[in-house]
Amino acid sequence: MRAWPVVKSFLPFLIGAPLFWVFGEWLPGAWNLIFLTVFVNIVLAVSLNVVNGFTGQFSLGHAGFMAVGAYTAAKITQSMEGVQLSFLPAYASDHVVFALALAASMATAALAGLLVGLPSLRLRGDYLAIVTLGFGEIIRSIIENMKALGQATGLSGLPPRTTMTWAGLCALGTIVMARRLATSTQGRALFAIRDDEVAAEAMGVDTTGYKVRAFVISSAFAGLGGALVAHAIMLCTPKMFTFVRSIEVVIMIVLGGLGSITGSVVAAVVLTVGLESLREFQSFRMVAYAFLLIVLMLTRPQGLFGTHELWDLRIFKKRRAPAPAGAKEAP
Amino acid sequence: MTEFLQHLANGLSVGSIYALIALGYTMVYGVLKLINFAHGDVYMVGAFAGFYLAQVAGIGVYGVEASGGAQLLHAILVTLGAMAICGLLGYTIERFAYRPLRHRARLTSLITAIGVSLLLEYGFQLKPWITSPIEFPPGPTFRVFPTLVERVPLEGAERAVGVSLSNLDVYGLLVAVILMVVLQWIVYRTKFGTAMRAVSFDWQTAGLMGIPVNRVISWTFVLGSALAAAAGIIQATSRPKIEPLFGLMPGLKAFVAAVLGGIGSVPGAMVGGLVLGLAEEYVAGYTDSSYRDAIAFSVLILVLLVRPSGLFGRVTQEKV
Numbered sequence: 339m340r341a342w343p344v345v346k347s348f349l350p351f352l353i354g355a356p357l358f359w360v361f362g363e364w365l366p367g368a369w370n371l372i373f374l375t376v377f378v379n380i381v382l383a384v385s386l387n388v389v390n391g392f393t394g395q396f397s398l399g400h401a402g403f404m405a406v407g408a409y410t411a412a413k414i415t416q417s418m419e420g421v422q423l424s425f426l427p428a429y430a431s432d433h434v435v436f437a438l439a440l441a442a443s444m445a446t447a448a449l450a451g452l453l454v455g456l457p458s459l460r461l462r463g464d465y466l467a468i469v470t471l472g473f474g475e476i477i478r479s480i481i482e483n484m485k486a487l488g489q490a491t492g493l494s495g496l497p498p499r500t501t502m503t504w505a506g507l508c509a510l511g512t513i514v515m516a517r518r519l520a521t522s523t524q525g526r527a528l529f530a531i532r533d534d535e536v537a538a539e540a541m542g543v544d545t546t547g548y549k550v551r552a553f554v555i556s557s558a559f560a561g562l563g564g565a566l567v568a569h570a571i572m573l574c575t576p577k578m579f580t581f582v583r584s585i586e587v588v589i590m591i592v593l594g595g596l597g598s599i600t601g602s603v604v605a606a607v608v609l610t611v612g613l614e615s616l617r618e619f620q621s622f623r624m625v626a627y628a629f630l631l632i633v634l635m636l637t638r639p640q641g642l643f644g645t646h647e648l649w650d651l652r653i654f655k656k657r658r659a660p661a662p663a664g665a666k667e668a669p
Numbered sequence: 670m671t672e673f674l675q676h677l678a679n680g681l682s683v684g685s686i687y688a689l690i691a692l693g694y695t696m697v698y699g700v701l702k703l704i705n706f707a708h709g710d711v712y713m714v715g716a717f718a719g720f721y722l723a724q725v726a727g728i729g730v731y732g733v734e735a736s737g738g739a740q741l742l743h744a745i746l747v748t749l750g751a752m753a754i755c756g757l758l759g760y761t762i763e764r765f766a767y768r769p770l771r772h773r774a775r776l777t778s779l780i781t782a783i784g785v786s787l788l789l790e791y792g793f794q795l796k797p798w799i800t801s802p803i804e805f806p807p808g809p810t811f812r813v814f815p816t817l818v819e820r821v822p823l824e825g826a827e828r829a830v831g832v833s834l835s836n837l838d839v840y841g842l843l844v845a846v847i848l849m850v851v852l853q854w855i856v857y858r859t860k861f862g863t864a865m866r867a868v869s870f871d872w873q874t875a876g877l878m879g880i881p882v883n884r885v886i887s888w889t890f891v892l893g894s895a896l897a898a899a900a901g902i903i904q905a906t907s908r909p910k911i912e913p914l915f916g917l918m919p920g921l922k923a924f925v926a927a928v929l930g931g932i933g934s935v936p937g938a939m940v941g942g943l944v945l946g947l948a949e950e951y952v953a954g955y956t957d958s959s960y961r962d963a964i965a966f967s968v969l970i971l972v973l974l975v976r977p978s979g980l981f982g983r984v985t986q987e988k989v
Contacts, residue, residue, distance in 0.1 A: 396776055457974055464704045464779050468924060469973060472966030475921075479963040581917075585783060592780055621809075624791035631784030636769055639777045 354510045355503060362502025370502070374570045376610045377505035378563050381512045383590040383602040385559030388516055390588070391597035391645070392525065393552045394532030396467040399454065400560050400587050402474030405481055405579035406450045407443035407561020408568040412493045413486075414439040415569065419497055436499040440508070440565050447561020448554050450477065455553035459546060462535075474584060482576045492575030493568075500570035508566055512559050516599045519555070528552055532597070582624075589627055593634060595641030600648035605641075671831040676954045677947070682838050682907070684946020685845035689900035690923030691930065691938035692852060693893025699869035699933040700889050702775065706782035707762060708897060709920010710789035711755055713913060715898025716814065716905040717793070718751035721803045723815040744817040748844070748902045752895035759894025760887055768883070786920075793913035807913065814909035817902075841903040848899055849939050852892070856935050865889055869933065918962060922949075925969040931982025940980060 345352075365373060382400060389397045418435045426434060458469040481487050488494075519525045527548045530538040539545050568574040590609055594601030613623050634641070643650075690712050697705045722728075728743045766785050770778045797804040821836045856862040867875040868885045876882045904919070905911050922945065930941025945965060953961040972979060 396779065457970065461973055461977070464775065465928075465973060465977075467779060468704065468921075468928075469970060471921070472925075472969050476963045476966050479960060483957070483959050585787065588780070588783070621791075621795055624787060625795065628784050628787035628791060632766060632781055632788065635777050635781040635784065636766075639770075639773055 350510055350514055351507060354507060358503045358506030358510075361506070365502070371570065372611065372614045373502065374500055374505045374566075375614070376607050377502075377509040378500075378566045378570065379587070379590065379606040379610050380509040380603050381559055381563040381566065382587045383594070383606045384509075384512045384516045384599055385556045385563065386587050387591045387594075387597065387599065387602045388519065388528075388552050388559075389556040390591055391595075391602075392516075392520065392528040392532065393549055394535075394596075395459065395462075395549060395553070396464070397470040397553070397556070398467045398581070398584050398588065399470030399472075399474035399477075400556075401579040401581065401583035402454075402470075402477035403447045403450055403557035403560035404564030404567070404583065405477055405576065406557075406564070407447040408564030408574050408579070409481060409487055409493070410446040410561070411436075411439040411443040411565030412496050412568045412574040414442055415497055415499060416493060416495075432497070432499065436504070436569070439499075440504075440562055443561045443565035444558040447564070448558035450561075451554040451557025452550065454557070455550045459549040459553060471581060471584070474579075474581060478576050478579055488575075490576060492573065492577075494573050494575075496569055496572045496574060498569060498572050500566045505566055505570070508562055512562070513599060513603065515555070515559070520599070524548070524551070586627070589631055592631065592641055595643035595645060597645035598641070598643040598647055601641060601643035601646075604643075604648070672954070674830055674832045676950045678832055678834055678838065679954075680947035680950030681943065682841055682946075683950060684943035685842050686900045686904050686919065686942075687923045687926045687946050688939045688942025689845055689848065689896045689903075690919060691926040691942045692849070692935065693897050694924050694927040695930070695932055695934060695938040696865070696889050696893045698927070700865060700872065700886050701767070701771070701778075703767065703778045704782065704924065705890075705893075706779070706920075707785040707789060708893065709916040709918075709923065710786050711758060711762075711894045711916070712897040712901045712904075712920060712923075713793070713911070713916030714758055714789060715751050715755045715894075715901030716911045716915070717807060717812075717901075717913075718754040718898060719747050719817075719902045719905060720807075720812060720814055720911060721805070722747045722750045722754075723817065725802055728815060728817065740818050744840075744906070747817060748899055751898040751902055755894040755898035755901075756891040759890040763887055763890040768886075790913055790917065809913065811910045811912045814905040814911050816909070817906050820907075835907070837907040841907060844899065844903055848896060852896065853935065855892070861885070861888065922965040925965045925972075928969060928979055929972050931979025934979070934981040937979055937981030944980075 361373075362370070382404070386397065386400050389395050415436060418439075421435070454470065454473045458466060458473065461469055482490050519528075527538070527543050530541070530543055531545050531548060535545055564579070567578065590605045591602050593609065594603070594605030613626070616623070690708065693708050693711070694705060697703060697708070723743075726743075726747075728747065762785055766781050767778055770781055793806045794809040795806045796808055797806060799805045818837060818840065823834045823836065823839070826832050826834045854862075856865060864875070864880045864885045865888075867878070867880055868882055868889075872882050875885075900919075901916075923942065926941040926945040927938050928941070929945055930937025930939070945968060948968060949961060949964050952964050
């Protein structure tokens with residue numbers, strides 16, 4: 339039965355795809371964009387958590403990688419608009435092109451992540467935060483000056499390719515990636531770096547290598563998120579990818595708990611739906627974010643879940659056998 | 670040559686603003702090892718404090734037509750008032766946002782600092798709910814800073830070397846230099862300055878030696894915030910458009926200046942600010958000015974890669 343592991347690894351997507359499709363069809367039109375945003379925010383939050391939560395590095399440049407991905411995908415879908423792949427029916431052709439665009443956006447964002455990560459991950463803590471912020475702004479500044487990318491007005495009139503199924507599958511893919519990363523050898527190295535970098539290095543963990551790898555993975559998925567956003571609102575401007583966008587994602591993962599995948603998901607859903615439904619109080623939105631952040635840091639700096647997952651909570655734990663004595667809790 | 674000198678003048682004027690803000694970053698980093706993200710917004714609040722003080726006192730466009738000497742006196746009073754207000758703000762931020770977190774992980778304080786920064790930026794963008802005697806908060810649109818001192822172009826400089834300067838540039842630079850000299854004196858010649866340097870060297874030992882660590886840290890915030898307020902007023906008198914987000918970029922760039930000079934070092938911040946201002950002016954002046962914002966960050970990345978301790982910083986060794 340060698341086929342089973344392969345099927346098993348695709349199982350979430352095979353089950354997820356029809357569910358997301360039904361969800362998209364069932365959802366009233368007004369909520370459509372909100373839930374697309376929820377899924378995109380899940381992609382962004384979970385991917386940022388790989389760097390900020392798992393590895394313990396503090397990146398503030400997520401929006402820059404989103405921009406790279408968004409512009410790559412936008413350029414591809416724009417130039418392939420009206421082109422139909424001859425061996426496919428019209429409907430499928432569009433989706434194949436979009437899939438390729440998403441893959442390309444991940445690739446370019448990963449490349450950008452590598453270029454940014456290699457020099458800056460030698461730095462630590464708050465320095466890294468500032469440098470990634472600086473790189474994010476540099477990326478935006480370069481895009482604003484490029485004629486091919488429409489400068490400050492950006493690219494508009496993109497085809498609306500981000501369906502609920504696509505967004506949902508991408509969110510699911512990000513979660514599966516993060517979970518599998520966390521339970522792998524790679525993940526253990528990342529946690530070691532987070533807990534004590536010097537000790538990890540002394541134990542032979544190639545800290546810089548692992549940090550760069552985590553950063554590249556994270557930026558690839560940020561690019562994916564950016565591409566989804568651009569094709570959901572059919573627009574791609576440098577204004578969408580400012581420093582404030584990075585901060586929003588940081589707030590999500592801090593609220594959910596740095597290092598907790600389910601925490602990020604819950605925070606992304608709660609914050610997006612909550613704040614979108616309070617649209618009349620738009621101007622209070624960022625003030626509320628700021629307050630939330632400060633109060634959270636003062637009262638519960640580890641976030642809602644800390645580094646735990648949803649299923650680590652006590653209500654779910656009751657039915658399980660108690661952990662053997664002396665065993666440390668899995669991060 | 671003329672162009673060169675003009676860029677020099679502009680660079681010094683921008684650089685002195687960066688230097689004043691950078692001093693606040695570097696002092697706070699020195700004592701707390703915290704990047705006070707909200708510092709750029711304190712600079713913004715400084716400009717708005719001046720704006721409101723002038724409005725309440727009826728100075729500038731709001732009434733009193735004053736002669737040259739009286740104008741200067743008013744300007745000085747407004748500046749001192751704004752410095753006091755920002756000093757209080759700095760104290761409040763430290764007391765209620767940073768002090769409770771001092772013993773926690775450094776990242777916690779950093780996130781809180783980002784929160785305070787957002788709170789000031791977006792709090793000031795809300796619609797005004799106080800309307801008399803002032804409209805507060807100012808809302809997201811531009812406000813025009815009152816003319817505290819009449820702009821008089823210096824024709825001598827124009828005729829002699831072809832550089833267009835005004836009295837405001839000269840006053841700005843003068844005020845900046847005076848403040849820096851005063852700060853230098855405070856840090857290196859007074860008892861408080863000695864205490865501050867002791868705290869920045871090792872705050873636990875300093876506490877054991879009987880130095881009131883909490884008070885020293887509070888006063889450091891007050892000093893840094895007051896300098897930022899002065900920078901805000903200088904900036905706003907020569908370029909009078911102010912809005913709640915205008916502290917964001919200068920704040921980040923001043924941080925770059927502090928890192929360039931060696932964070933934690935007071936003379937470093939001054940030099941770093943001036944160097945960054947000049948670099949920005951020259952690069953933007955001779956090439957494409959739309960890359961202006963990217964220059965500062967490129968400088969930052971270059972410094973951190975080549976010489977992370979900055980121009981004047983101590984090289985710190987990693988200990989296990």
